[in-house]
Structure formats: structure tokens, C-alpha cells
Amino acid sequence: MFITRRAEFSASHVCRNPRLTDEENQAVYGQAANARGHGHNFVVEVTLEGEPDPVTGMVFDLKRLKEMLNREIVQPFDHRFLNIEVPPFDRVVPTPENLAIEIWQRLEPHFGEGGARLHGVRVYETEDLYVDYRGART
Amino acid sequence: MICLTRRYRFSASHRLHTPLLSEADNRELYGKCNNPFGHGHDYTLEVSVRGPVDEATGRVVHIDALDRLVRSRVLEPFDHRDLNAEAPVFAQLVPTTENLAIEIRSRLEAGWASAIPGPRPSLDSVRLSETRRNFFEVRGNHEESQ
Numbered sequence: 011m012f013i014t015r016r017a018e019f020s021a022s023h024v025c026r027n028p029r030l031t032d033e034e035n036q037a038v039y040g041q042a043a044n045a046r047g048h049g050h051n052f053v054v055e056v057t058l059e060g061e062p063d064p065v066t067g068m069v070f071d072l073k074r075l076k077e078m079l080n081r082e083i084v085q086p087f088d089h090r091f092l093n094i095e096v097p098p099f100d101r102v103v104p105t106p107e108n109l110a111i112e113i114w115q116r117l118e119p120h121f122g123e124g125g126a127r128l129h130g131v132r133v134y135e136t137e138d139l140y141v142d143y144r145g146a147r148t
Numbered sequence: 149m150i151c152l153t154r155r156y157r158f159s160a161s162h163r164l165h166t167p168l169l170s171e172a173d174n175r176e177l178y179g180k181c182n183n184p185f186g187h188g189h190d191y192t193l194e195v196s197v198r199g200p201v202d203e204a205t206g207r208v209v210h211i212d213a214l215d216r217l218v219r220s221r222v223l224e225p226f227d228h229r230d231l232n233a234e235a236p237v238f239a240q241l242v243p244t245t246e247n248l249a250i251e252i253r254s255r256l257e258a259g260w261a262s263a264i265p266g267p268r269p270s271l272d273s274v275r276l277s278e279t280r281r282n283f284f285e286v287r288g289n290h291e292e293s294q
Contacts, residue, residue: 027204038205040212103206107150111201138155141208 012129013069014057017079019088021096022049023104047091052106053134054083054113060126070126082116106135110143118145151272152208153196156218158227161188162243165232186230191245192277193222193252199269209269217263221255249276249284 025042026035035043042048056079060069090096092104102108110133121128134140164181165174174182181187195218197209225235231243241247253274260271277283 025206027206029204038207038210105201105206107152107201107208108206110150139211140153142151142153 017054022047023092055132057130058126059129106141151198156193161186162231194275196272197269198272245278253286
């Protein structure tokens with residue numbers, strides 16, 4: 011069974027690689043390369059996989075998941091300029107692809123043997139653009 | 149590997165009617181969708197792309213290139229068109245959302261290699277919604293899966 015919890019944060023970012031020229035950055039990222047940055051209301055959907063516990067009837071305690079998402083994602087990311095204030099995005103371009111990978115890496119250690127496991131992270135940059143990451147093995 | 153999905157919208161009219169069945173059978177099968185004058189929908193198209201994240205750019209696909217491909221192969225030919233009358237493929241084939249999704253996928257596949265530059269991510273799935281209450285998804289190569 012899969013359960014999904016949604017979290018939201020608003021943040022600014024700029025998508026440009028200092029190793030590329032201005033023209034190359036513009037060609038790759040378009041408007042997102044504007045050096046002063048811009049922002050989005052990012053939406054994160056975290057999906058866990060497991061079976062309901064025979065005693066509690068729950069795959070995972072959603073209160074714990076909510077607190078985990080707040081601590082690991084919302085508090086460090088919300089109302090921040092990702093490139094300046096949230097490592098590793100001082101050296102990793104904060105595309106939605108890299109955001110999904112970073113969020114996965116922050117959450118994955120919290121899910122051990124037995125119990126629920128982390129199945130997927132979906133990051134919506136806008137309603138019309140989202141990425142799914144299911145770990146390095148897939 | 150990462151999967152990126154981009155959403156597009158287009159509006160088109162169609163009529164579900166197959167020459168393989170009688171008038172009465174068409175009315176019975178397709179119901180309101182068989183109305184002789186046609187009707188329309190606001191379609192939502194989700195195109196998913198799968199591949200590795202490029203280390204330099206942090207991207208799985210060049211979004212502008214994907215947008216250009218979808219615009220030229222799908223949105224321009226279909227948006228604000230009468231699919232039965234204006235899209236040649238549907239002159240004979242019934243423009244159900246199933247057939248439309250398959251047609252969109254094959255159009256994207258036909259233009260893929262020239263539209264997506266550099267290391268190529270693959271086309272993962274095409275999901276087409278006709279109304280908010282239904283959607284149709286084509287995963288993988290349709291011809292191979294038949």
C-alpha cells in the first residue's frame with residue numbers, strides 16, 4: 011500500500027551554472043537563469059510504501075511524517091533563496107530535478123528496515139511541471 | 149534516473165462515430181458523444197520524460213526543446229480544431245481519447261530524435277485527460293506492446 015503526504019514551501023532560486031557562459035545559461039534555462047532569481051510555490055509529495063500495522067492500522071504515523079517533512083524540508087527551504095541560504099544549492103543548481111534528489115536524500119535515512127519505506131518524491135515547481143524521483147537504484 | 153512531467157492544454161471538438169457500425173449501434177455505443185454536430189473538450193496532456201540528470205545543468209531534458217516538440221507536433225495541429233474534419237488520421241479512425249493518446253504518442257516519437265538535443269532522455273508516458281473525471285495513459289512503445 012502507498013500513502014502520500016503533501017508539503018509546500020515558497021522559495022526563490024536561480025538556475026544557472028557558473029561554469030557556463032551567460033549565453034549558454036540562457037539557452038539551457040531560459041528565464042530561470044535570471045541572475046537575481048525568481049520564486050515558486052513548490053509542492054512536494056512524499057510517498058511511502060508498506061502494509062498497515064496490525065495493531066495501529068497505519069502504514070506510518072502521518073503526524074511523524076508531517077513533523078519530519080517540516081523539519082527536513084519546509085523549515086530549511088520555506089521563504090529562502092535556495093542558492094544562497096540552503097546548501098547544497100550553493101554549488102548544485104536548484105532545478106526541480108536536483109531538489110527532488112536532495113529531498114529524497116534528506117528523508118531516506120529516516121526509513122529503516124521493516125516498517126514503511128520511502129517510495130517516491132514528487133516535486134511540483136508549478137502546476138504544469140513536476141519531477142518524480144525514486145532513488146538511485148531506479 | 150528521474151522522471152519529469154510537463155502539462156499542456158488544448159481544446160478541440162470531435163464526434164465519436166464509426167463507419168464499422170450502423171447508425172443505431174453508434175448511437176447506442178457512444179451515446180451523447182455520437183451527436184452528429186460534434187462537441188468539444190478542454191484536454192490536458194501530460195508528457196513524462198525519463199533519464200539521468202545532467203551533472204552540469206541539473207536537468208533531465210531541455211524544457212524549451214520539449215515544449216517546441218509538443219507545440220509543433222500536437223498543440224498546433226489539434227488546438228481549436230475539429231479532430232474528425234481537420235486531423236487526417238481521424239478521417240477514418242474514431243477520435244476516442246484512447247486513439248488520440250496513441251496518436252499523440254506516435255507523433256512525439258516521430259519527432260523525438262531531432263527535437264531533443266544532446267544526451268537523449270526517453271519518452272516515458274503520455275497521459276491525456278478529456279475531462280477532469282477521466283484520463284488515458286500510454287506507456288512505452290504502443291506498437292511493441294500490441
